[in-house]
Amino acid sequence: MAPKLKLQCCICKQGLDYKPSAPDSLDPCALELIAHVDRDWSDQKSQTFYCHFECFRRLIGDNTLLYIAEPDYSTHGEFQAEVSDEGAEDEEPT
Ligand SMILES: [Zn+2]
Secondary structure, three states: OOOOOOOOOOOOOOOOOOOOOOOOOOOOOEEEEEEEEOOHHHHOOOEEEEEHHHHHHHHOOOOHHOHHHHOOOOOOOHHHHHHHHHHHHHHHHH
């Protein structure tokens, strides 16, 4: 069996484990750094970093930017379901 991947926060350098005792926590988080974002996708580079949400929140220093922390902010699955529902409503009856 492969060893479990050990993630480290790129900001505080501490370990980054999911804490079952804090199910509402957004941790572990990933940051996607995209270089040359002004260019076409084929000319960009990207790298993934990991961090604690709290460390990133402190780094940003502006909670109004972090709508991801809002309880009603959709997960990818919820967003996809909403788009699918809207598409189904737009379909012509057969
Ligand atoms: Zn951290």
